Amino acid sequence: MHPDQLTAPGAWWDARLTRLGVRGPLARDALLAVTTATLMAFVVIATVRLAPPDLALDPGLEPWFVGLAVAQSLVLVLRRVHLGVCVAVTVGAQVVMVAFSPEVSVRNLSVIVVAATIGTTHPAGRALRGALAVGLVEAFASTGAVLVRGGGAQNVVQHSVSALLVWVGAALVGTYLATRRDHLLLVQERAVQLERERDTRVRAAVTDERARLARELHDVAAHHLSGMVVQAAAVERLVDRDPDAARAGAVWLRDQGRETLDNLRQVVGLLREDHGDDVDGLAPVPGVSALDHLVRTAQDLGDDVTLDHTGDPVPLPPLADVSVFRVAQQAVTNARQHSPGAAVRVHVAHEPGAVVLTVRNGPSPSTAPPAASSSGRGGHGGVGLAVMRERAALVAGELETGPTDDGGWQVRLRVPVADEDGSRS
Numbered sequence: 011m012h013p014d015q016l017t018a019p020g021a022w023w024d025a026r027l028t029r030l031g032v033r034g035p036l037a038r039d040a041l042l043a044v045t046t047a048t049l050m051a052f053v054v055i056a057t058v059r060l061a062p063p064d065l066a067l068d069p070g071l072e073p074w075f076v077g078l079a080v081a082q083s084l085v086l087v088l089r090r091v092h093l094g095v096c097v098a099v100t101v102g103a104q105v106v107m108v109a110f111s112p113e114v115s116v117r118n119l120s121v122i123v124v125a126a127t128i129g130t131t132h133p134a135g136r137a138l139r140g141a142l143a144v145g146l147v148e149a150f151a152s153t154g155a156v157l158v159r160g161g162g163a164q165n166v167v168q169h170s171v172s173a174l175l176v177w178v179g180a181a182l183v184g185t186y187l188a189t190r191r192d193h194l195l196l197v198q199e200r201a202v203q204l205e206r207e208r209d210t211r212v213r214a215a216v217t218d219e220r221a222r223l224a225r226e227l228h229d230v231a232a233h234h235l236s237g238m239v240v241q242a243a244a245v246e247r248l249v250d251r252d253p254d255a256a257r258a259g260a261v262w263l264r265d266q267g268r269e270t271l272d273n274l275r276q277v278v279g280l281l282r283e284d285h286g287d288d289v290d291g292l293a294p295v296p297g298v299s300a301l302d303h304l305v306r307t308a309q310d311l312g313d314d315v316t317l318d319h320t321g322d323p324v325p326l327p328p329l330a331d332v333s334v335f336r337v338a339q340q341a342v343t344n345a346r347q348h349s350p351g352a353a354v355r356v357h358v359a360h361e362p363g364a365v366v367l368t369v370r371n372g373p374s375p376s377t378a379p380p381a382a383s384s385s386g387r388g389g390h391g392g393v394g395l396a397v398m399r400e401r402a403a404l405v406a407g408e409l410e411t412g413p414t415d416d417g418g419w420q421v422r423l424r425v426p427v428a429d430e431d432g433s434r435s
Contacts (some may be wrong), residue, residue, distance in 0.1 A: 040087045046119050054079050069109050078103040082120040087197045096124045105151040114163035122180045129184020141181030148173040181221035188369050237311050238266050297331030308342055314353040321360030330425045333401040334367050340394050341369035341421040349374040365425045373417035
């Protein structure tokens with residue numbers, strides 16, 4: 011149930027009173043006081059004039075009882091700011107009524123309202139103790155008034171029990187109402203908090219999805235398209251002096267274009283399909299086993315790239331597998347863009363509890379022309395390194411990048427993997 015439905019009755023009354031121009035606690039307490047005073051005046055008059063003889067009041071006491079009932083009721087306007095005054099006036103007027111007519115008990119509605127207010131404005135234990143104390147005070151005072159007026163034991167019990175039941179019972183009702191009110195407020199606050207948390211999760215999910223799509227798009231653009239740009243430049247230079255080589259380069263460009271389109275369609279598929287719990291949203295995904303193809307593709311472009319493995323290969327989780335491949339792919343692409351003609355060595359070390367990828371390139375030969383950069387910036391910084399860092403963070407890996415002593419560049423990624431006993435290093 012929505013929290014607004016839980017508070018619908020209170021909201022209904024609040025809306026009606028506001029529409030009538032009764033706004034604020036003081037105005038509403040004044041309305042309550044006037045309504046109660048009017049009602050109790052009619053009750054007293056009816057008791058005097060219409061009740062059976064054994065329950066009727068002395069007609070001569072009618073003005074006094076009406077005045078006391080009205081006074082008890084009008085004091086309700088102070089119940090939120092001076093509750094003690096309300097209690098004193100209510101109890102005092104009630105005892106005076108008992109003294110005037112010990113045989114008949116006239117219990118004003120204001121007594122119930124004041125007792126309930128004690129329950130709604132104080133902690134449960136304190137409210138019940140206070141209401142019991144007030145009830146006992148009224149009971150003892152009423153007993154004294156009855157005995158002074160010559161009433162019997164039955165009248166004493168009648169007024170004493172009535173006082174205790176009304177004060178304690180109404181305070182219990184007030185405590186219940188306060189507890190329910192606090193519970194509803196807690197439910198509303200919790201609902202608002204859950205809604206905020208849901209919005210936060212949705213925003214985080216959208217951000218993660220955008221980052222994932224950005225990584226995949228960058229990988230496609232940075233690797234395939236940069237290679238195609240390099241090869242297109244070579245074809246342009248060879249088209250006149252070596253048509254056969256230019257034709258072979260064009261065939262390579264066509265194949266790479268098809269592969270690029272396939273990868274782009276795969277990324278677009280992320281936007282249209284629900285991949286559930288698939289860790290990277292791609293099926294199938296390239297991994298360490300695809301590094302051979304990566305190296306061959308780079309060699310076809312004329313890059314001096316070599317690959318070697320050490321250690322005993324172990325199966326990697328899908329996300330770790332694709333992260334190693336993508337980081338290697340980005341590092342090779344960066345070397346082609348920023349150090350054209352440099353030798354690139356890709357090394358994969360399978361260590362106990364971890365897989366370590368190292369991609370190291372030497373300085374660019376001085377005679378090699380600079381390659382076109384998709385980012386328009388030189389060096390190994392920019393989006394590529396940011397994407398590699400994101401890849402490493404996804405698998406709790408450690409990424410180190412920086413220049414080497416000989417003027418080259420090195421990328422080192424360490425990805426922890428579970429040992430046979432399930433532990434991670």
